[in-house]
Amino acid sequence: MTFRSETSTVPPIVLNDGNVIPQLGFGVFQVPADDAFPAVTTALEVGYRSIDTAAIYGNEEGTGRAIRQSGLPRDEIYVTTKLWNSEQGYDATLRAFDASLARLGLDYLDLYLIHWPVAAAGRFIDTFRAFQTLKSQGRVRSIGVSNFTVANLQRLIAETGEIPVVNQVELHPRLAQRELREFHAANAIATEAWSPLGQGTVLGDRTITAVAAEVGRTPAQVIIRWHLQLGNIVIPKSVTPSRIAENFDVFGFELTPAQMNAITALDSGSRIGPDPDEFTFGLID
Ligand SMILES: NC(=O)c1ccc[n+]([C@@H]2O[C@H](COP(=O)([O-])OP(=O)(O)OC[C@H]3O[C@@H](n4cnc5c(N)ncnc54)[C@H](OP(=O)(O)O)[C@@H]3O)[C@@H](O)[C@H]2O)c1
Numbered sequence: 001m002t003f004r005s006e007t008s009t010v011p012p013i014v015l016n017d018g019n020v021i022p023q024l025g026f027g028v029f030q031v032p033a034d035d036a037f038p039a040v041t042t043a044l045e046v047g048y049r050s051i052d053t054a055a056i057y058g059n060e061e062g063t064g065r066a067i068r069q070s071g072l073p074r075d076e077i078y079v080t081t082k083l084w085n086s087e088q089g090y091d092a093t094l095r096a097f098d099a100s101l102a103r104l105g106l107d108y109l110d111l112y113l114i115h116w117p118v119a120a121a122g123r124f125i126d127t128f129r130a131f132q133t134l135k136s137q138g139r140v141r142s143i144g145v146s147n148f149t150v151a152n153l154q155r156l157i158a159e160t161g162e163i164p165v166v167n168q169v170e171l172h173p174r175l176a177q178r179e180l181r182e183f184h185a186a187n188a189i190a191t192e193a194w195s196p197l198g199q200g201t202v203l204g205d206r207t208i209t210a211v212a213a214e215v216g217r218t219p220a221q222v223i224i225r226w227h228l229q230l231g232n233i234v235i236p237k238s239v240t241p242s243r244i245a246e247n248f249d250v251f252g253f254e255l256t257p258a259q260m261n262a263i264t265a266l267d268s269g270s271r272i273g274p275d276p277d278e279f280t281f282g283l284i285d
C-alpha cells in the first residue's frame with residue numbers, strides 16, 4: 001500500500017522512488033504528549049493527510065492513536081517519523097524503527113528520516129543501510145534524511161548508491177536555503193521545510209504583513225503559499241484549532257512573482273535551530 005493521493009485535496013509531490021507525498025502536512029514538534037491526540041485529530045478533520053512526528057518529540061503514541069481512530073483508511077494518511085541521533089548505526093536503527101512503529105501502533109511507515117546527520121559520529125551511512133533494509137522489507141515506503149548539508153548528501157549518495165527522497169531542513173523567509181534547494185533540484189531530492197513559519201517569528205515582518213494585506217490573507221497563509229509556490233513540501237505546526245484550519249486554507253489564492261521575490265529577499269541566512277554541522281545532541285559517546 002502506498003499513499004492514495006487522489007483522495008486528498010492537497011497537491012501531491014512525486015518522489016524519486018515513485019511514491020507521492022502531500023505537499024502540505026502537519027508537524028507536531030513541541031506538541032506535548034497529551035496534546036498530540038486532539039491536535040492531530042483536528043488536523044485530520046480539517047483535511048490534512050500528512051503528519052510529521054519524530055521519536056524525540058515524545059508524542060508518537062498520541063499521534064498514532066489519532067491516526068488510527070480517525071476513521072480514515074491507513075492508505076489515505078501519510079505518516080513520517082524520524083530516527084533520533086542516539087539510535088544511529090545499523091542494528092540500533094532497526095530496533096529504533098520497531099519501537100517507533102509500536103508507539104505509533106502502525107504496521108508500516110510512509111517515510112522514515114535520519115533526524116540529524118551527526119557527521120562527526122560517522123554513523124549515517126550504516127544508518128541509511130538499515131533504512132534500505134527496512135524499505136526492502138516493505139516496512140517503510142520511502143527513506144530520506146533531515147538536516148543534511150550538500151557535503152553530507154554527496155557522501156550518502158556516493159557510499160550507499162541511493163538518493164534520499166527528501167531532505168527536511170530549516171527553511172523560512174529568513175533562511176531560504178537557495179544553495180541547498182538548487183542541489184536538491186539537480187539530484188531529484190524533494191525539499192521539505194521545517195519551522196516554515198520561523199516558529200512564528202516571521203509573521204510580524206513588515207513585508208509579510210504588507211503582502212498579506214494586498215492579498216487579503218493572514219501572514220501565515222502568505223508564508224505557506226510562498227513555500228508551496230517555491231515547490232517545497234511544508235509542515236506547519238499549531239495546537240490552536242483555528243490556526244490549524246487557517247494554515248490549511250491556502251489553495252484559493254496565488255502570490256505574484258513580485259510578491260514571491262519580495263518575500264525571498266528577506267533571506268538573511270538566520271537560523272532558529274542549530275547548525276547541522278555542529279549539532280550532536282543525544283549522541284551517546
Ligand atoms: N527535522 C527537524 O529537525 C525539525 C526541526 C523543527 C521542526 N520540524 C518539523 O517542522 C514542523 C514545523 O516547525 P515548527 O513547529 O518548529 O514551527 P512552525 O510551524 O514554523 O511554527 C509553529 C509556531 O507558530 C505558531 N503558529 C502556527 N500557525 C500560526 C498562525 N496561523 N498564526 C499565528 N501563529 C501560528 C504556533 O503556535 P501554536 O501552536 O501555539 O498555535 C507555533 O508557536 C514541526 O512541528 C516538526 O514536525 C522538524
